[in-house]
Amino acid sequence: MEARHLRYAVALAEHAHFGRAATALGIAQPPLSKQIAALERxxxxxxxxxxxxxxxxTAAGAAFLVRARAALAxxxxxxxxAARAARGESGRLRLGFIASALLDPLPGVLRRFSRERPGVRLELHEMASSRSSAALAGGELDVAVTLGRPRGIGAERLVSVPVGHDHLVAVVGSGHPYAGLRSVAVAQLLHQPLILASGEDEPAVAAGLRDLLGEGSPALASATVARDVHTVIGLAACGVxxxxxxxxxxxxxxxxTWFCEVTPRTPLPDLVLSFSPEDRSPVLDAFLDVVRANCPVVGAALDRRLGPRSEAAG
Amino acid sequence: MEARHLRYAVALAEHAHFGRAATALGIAQPPLSKQIAALERxxxxxxxxxxxxxxxxTAAGAAFLVRARAALAxxxxxxxxAARAARGESGRLRLGFIASALLDPLPGVLRRFSRERPGVRLELHEMASSRSSAALAGGELDVAVTLGRPRGIGAERLVSVPVGHDHLVAVVGSGHPYAGLRSVAVAQLLHQPLILASGEDEPAVAAGLRDLLGEGSPALASATVARDVHTVIGLAACGVxxxxxxxxxxxxxxxxTWFCEVTPRTPLPDLVLSFSPEDRSPVLDAFLDVVRANCPVVGAALDRRLGPRSEAAG
DNA sequence: GGCGCGCGATACCCCCTGGGTATCGTCGGC
DNA sequence: GCCGACGATACCCAGGGGGTATCGCGCGCC
Known part of the structure; x- marks a missing residue:
């Protein structure tokens, strides 16, 4: 049985007349009679x-038509x-990201993406950079935002572009003596209670501080450790x-809160956007478009890696 | 787009291999490649x-396949x-009947029919005979059991067969003086409180009694009137x-309860089964089969009206 | 590193069948 | 009783679905 038979039966039922149904179908009456006869056979x-x-x-015809209409629908x-999915207007995007990415590139990107692609379900998974990389390589994520380029098995197949440059800054509550300062020197941190994110989540901050303050620094040893950078800001705002x-x-x-530069300026690893070029999908392309639009520097880097924009532009 | 394209796409997705999918479909590989290409186009x-x-x-393919599988199902x-409906194994049967028919032909017929055709929804409508006839002629019923042959517009197009012959009998409670009698004479009814069904529902009983007792009989005038025969029996059982x-x-x-014949024997109109021969359906045929099997006399009458059994026997 | 092989795409052909025209059978209605 | 409407039938044609042969292209294996 072919879809043609269903279309013909539905048309015949709607017109209750072989000749008119055939006209509506754009064919002559005898073929319609034949096809209906074949269907009945x-x-x-x-x-x-x-x-x-x-x-x-007939009763049988009525039962048939219910299914036929459903099948045609x-x-x-x-x-x-399929066309919607091909245009990236439906589907899902699984994004792994480190918590601190919610501070800068993600809010704008996610807001814009969900506005431009309301049919796409965003699955957001906050996780450590190492887990993001592994999940990306294993096909469990479509795109990831990590601290530094992904490493580990499968990472060499990923395309990674830096989303921006970072360096170490300090944050204090409004009532803190440092509030209002443009910058604080490393020496000013030595006898202050320090707050920083835990090793796994933001390992670079702890490493940078070790470089600045010295390996066994008491200020570092007694520092308050928070799970992620959001908590660090919250604790600082409280005056901790x-x-x-x-x-x-x-x-x-x-x-x-009040932010100050830390001198000397201490670079931190870049935030990096990664994905598997083999698993590119229209939804991923749409996401990359939004990233391009939000951070022009990323666009140039992407073009260098993928060629000047895919032809499937929506 | 034809069902063939859906079948091919589903097979290809299941085998993940053009050659094997083609083999499973019973065709060669090149046609499958062509059809998939045409579908994608x-x-x-x-x-x-x-x-x-x-x-x-792809993402688009996955979205397509979901719909394709549903359509093929x-x-x-x-x-x-359709085949089930054609065999009369599904659908509905709308039966109109007079309440007293629930006493004799219907219990056995309905029990047997619903056992033989569990997929058919029985719609039972108890109504006066005149309404049944009109509903049958108007296509609102498939079959009706009425008192006497249907009359009124459209009734001449109906096929009607008597389901059995009836005559007037009396019913009394076990404690009643007549309980145990084989028969009662009309004279014995003259000074008894009588119970009979109302005019619309069982008009023939009242008419028969008028013939027996005389038009202005006080026994008839003071009779208790119930809506249907079931109530008559119930009231009699109570000793009313x-x-x-x-x-x-x-x-x-x-x-x-105790039943006695009434002498002289007073015939009542037959209970009649009617349907529209133009609207015969497999379900109706199945119902008629059950009626045949339950009341052999009806079978002969039906065969006389419709020919010796339809070829669509299930 | 070259050859072989597995796989999908392409080229080309055939014939099946879907659709066309002409016509018939039949049943109502004027 | 004739005509007209409608579906069925007969017959023909051509488009396309499916066949075989072959190519292009990686990958893997000596």
Missing amino acids: EVGARLFDRTRRGVFP EIGAASVD GVGLGPSRMLAAPRPG | EVGARLFDRTRRGVFP EIGAASVD GVGLGPSRMLAAPRPG
Whole structure:
């Protein structure tokens, strides 16, 4: 049985007349008679009663038509759904990211992406950079934002572009003596209670501080350790001490906090956007477009890695 | 787009290999490649990624396949449902009947029919005979059991067969003086409180009694009137008086009641089964089969009206 | 590193079948 | 009783679905 048979049966039921149904289908009446006869032969039951007053479905025909209409609706939806998916207007995007990425590149990108692609389900997974890399290589994520380039098995197959440069900055509550300062020197941190994110989540901050303050520094040893940079800012705002984190923090100002540069300027690893070029999908391309639009420097780097924009532009 | 394209796409997704999918479909590989290419052209999107390790659906392909499988399931169900309906194994039967028919022919018929055709929904409508006839002629019922042959517009197009002959009998409670009698004479009814069904529902009983007792008989004038014959029996069982109704009542004995013949024997109109021969359906045929099997006399009458059994015997 | 092989795409051909025209059978209605 | 409407049938044609042969291209294996 072919979709043609369903279309013909539905048209015949709607017009209750072979000639008019055939005209509506764009064919002549005899082929329609033949196809309906063939359909009835295949089903093994008469589907239409040919009376003088019109052509009406039998009980079997009525049962058939219910399914036929449903099948035709599914067939139509198949094309539509596939085309939508091909244009990246539906589907899902699984994004792994380190918590601090929520400070700077992600808010704008996610807001814009979900506005431009309301049909795409965003699955956001906050996780450590190492887990993001592994999940990306294993196909469990579509795109990841990590600290530094991904390493580990499969990482060499990933495309990675830096999303921006970072250096170490300090954050204090408004009532803190350092509030209002443009910058603080490393020496000013030595006898302050320090707050920084834990090793796994933001390992670079702790490493940078070790470089600045010395390996066994008491200030570092007694530092308050938070799970992620958001908590660091929150604790600093409460006056617990001097928070230390990536300069990305400046992009998300929060009332009651004050940010100062740390001198000497201490670079931190870049935030990096990665994905598997083999698993590119229209949704991923759409996401990359949004990233391009939000951070022009990323666009140039992407073009260098993928060629000047895919032809599947929506 | 034809069902063939859906079948091919599903097979290709299942085998992840053009050659094996083609073999499973019973065709060669090149036609499958062509059909998939044509499908992708029509949808306007690549549906499968051809990699060295196999053929996998793209995001668009995955969306397409969901709909394709659903459509194919509907198409398969269309045939099955139609065949079932053609065999009278599904659908509905709308039966109109007079209340007293529940005493005799209907219990056995309905029990047997619902056992033989569990997929058919029985719609039972108790109504006066005149309404049944009109509903049958108007296409609102498939079959009706009425008192006497249907009359009124459209009734001449109906096929009607008597389901059995009836005459007037009396029913009393076990404690009644008549309990235990084989028969009662008309004279014995003259000074008894009588119970009979109301005019609309069982008009023949009242008419028969008028013939027996005389037009202005005080016994008739003071008779208790119930809506239907079931109530008559119930009231008689309570000792309210002598119930009068069709001999069909004998078929549904009820504890605490006693039935006696009324002499002289007074025939009542037959219970008649009617349907529209133009609207015959497999379900109706199946119902008529059950009626035949339950009441052999009806079978002969039906055969006389319709020919010796339809060829669509299930 | 070259050859072989597995796989999908392409080229080309055939014939099946879907659709066309012409016509018939039949049943109502005027 | 004739005509007209409608579905079925007969017959023909051509488009396309499916066949075989072959190519292009990686990958893997000596």
